Amino acid sequence: MSDRKPEDGSVQSVDSEAEQHLQNGKVVENPWRRLREFTDARIGLGRAGISLPTSEMLAFQLCHAQARDAVHFPLDVQALCRELSDLPGLPQTPALRLHSQAVDRVSYLQRPDLGRVLDDASREQIIALPSASAAAKSDLAIVIVDGLSSLAVQQNAVAFLSPLLVLLQAEKEPWSLAPISVVEQGRVAVGDDIGELLNARAVLLLIGERPGLSSPDSLGLYLTWDAKPGLNDSARNCISNVRPAGLSYAEAARRVLYLLREARRLKLSGVKLKDRTQDDVIEHSGGKNFLVSE
Numbered sequence: 001m002s003d004r005k006p007e008d009g010s011v012q013s014v015d016s017e018a019e020q021h022l023q024n025g026k027v028v029e030n031p032w033r034r035l036r037e038f039t040d041a042r043i044g045l046g047r048a049g050i051s052l053p054t055s056e057m058l059a060f061q062l063c064h065a066q067a068r069d070a071v072h073f074p075l076d077v078q079a080l081c082r083e084l085s086d087l088p089g090l091p092q093t094p095a096l097r098l099h100s101q102a103v104d105r106v107s108y109l110q111r112p113d114l115g116r117v118l119d120d121a122s123r124e125q126i127i128a129l130p131s132a133s134a135a136a137k138s139d140l141a142i143v144i145v146d147g148l149s150s151l152a153v154q155q156n157a158v159a160f161l162s163p164l165l166v167l168l169q170a171e172k173e174p175w176s177l178a179p180i181s182v183v184e185q186g187r188v189a190v191g192d193d194i195g196e197l198l199n200a201r202a203v204l205l206l207i208g209e210r211p212g213l214s215s216p217d218s219l220g221l222y223l224t225w226d227a228k229p230g231l232n233d234s235a236r237n238c239i240s241n242v243r244p245a246g247l248s249y250a251e252a253a254r255r256v257l258y259l260l261r262e263a264r265r266l267k268l269s270g271v272k273l274k275d276r277t278q279d280d281v282i283e284h285s286g287g288k289n290f291l292v293s294e
Contacts, residue, residue: 025218040245043245060213067211072105075150077182083158084180087102089165090142093179096129098122098194102185113132116189117229118197126196126197127173128200129179140168141178141227145186149208149216156243157206164253168260175260188236195227202263203227204256209240217243221252223259237263 032046045056058269081095085090096164099122102108102115104212118126130136146155168175178198183190188207195203202225224235238261263269 021165023029042213054108061217062072063213066216069152070122070149070208070211070216071109073150074105075118075146075153075182075184077184078159080144080154084144084161084182087158087161087165089169089177090161091177091179094177096122096125096181098181098183098186100190101187102181105197108185112187115185115187116193118183118190118193122183123193123197128195129198136199138178138198138200139175139193139202139251141181141195141198141203141263143181143183143191143194143203143205145183145188145190145205145207147186147208148221149218151211152208152217152219152243153206155217156249160206160219160249160252161244163250165255167253167257171257173264188220188233189229189231191222191224192227192229192231195224201226202260202269204260215241215243215246218246219243221256223256223263223269225263225267225273237269237273237275239275 028047030044030046033046036044039213042056042060046053048054077097081097081221082092084095099119100108100115101113101117101119107117142161144153146153179198181194181198183194186207188205191203191205203220204225205224207220207222209218211217217237218240221239221242223237223239224231237257239247239252239255241247242249255275258277259269261271262273266273
């Protein structure tokens with residue numbers, strides 16, 4: 001092993017210098033990587049020279065492909081309806097299979113307005129129901145919509161409804177349910193159409209949310225009181241990221257029940273209805289939260 005003196009006068013072995021150059025081509029771990037135990041964010045990826053490690057690049061491409069697949073993969077409505085028929089607490093009538101005015105996925109993605117309105121056949125199907133008459137007003141209409149991620153609906157809708165229905169059945173003041181609906185090529189506002197046609201006081205809409213690179217299966221919940229066409233998003237309450245890796249089914253059901261109770265008591269939803277299910281967490285224990293209106 002030979003030594004040579006660099007320009008700064010220090011002595012460095014040739015072998016150690018070669019090892020340093022070799023290290024530049026290896027994956028260098030990032031100490032922040034330990035934080036990945038607490039988040040799905042892409043942090044602490046390490047590096048190979050000046051580039052990302054191959055494994056991290058492949059993982060990114062896989063997540064991107066899963067997000068794209070979630071948008072384009074069709075909802076298996078028949079399988080979903082079979083699962084719904086086995087849920088205790090739902091009306092005995094079969095689930096309504098409905099469709100928006102977006103005839104296919106291309107139309108749905110290019111024309112968001114078409115996904116917010118039912119097509120004529122679906123409207124006629126609801127109008128023909130005895131439960132849609134003015135004399136048969138129900139408390140709650142549950143609407144399941146494929147949205148931008150059928151994967152989220154397929155995997156999480158029934159699993160979320162199961163604990164919610166248990167909570168609703170245990171209520172002292174019962175909740176009468178309209179026939180459950182499953183909508184293809186739908187967006188959030190399609191629930192307003194359905195709520196008005198079913199003559200329901202409140203609408204709870206379950207929809208596949210826009211996929212992220214770490215969450216292609218995120219289910220969103222939207223509650224609207226006195227739903228009717230023309231409402232904007234300020235009239236709704238939203239609970240998002242319902243999935244095993246996000247908000248648990250039990251916690252989401254607990255929050256929905258709270259909002260339903262308050263919506264029925266106050267006869268409203270949206271920005272005037274505050275979700276106070278977390279008022280007792282440690283961040284709020286030091287005094288009054290000035291951001292929460294009375």
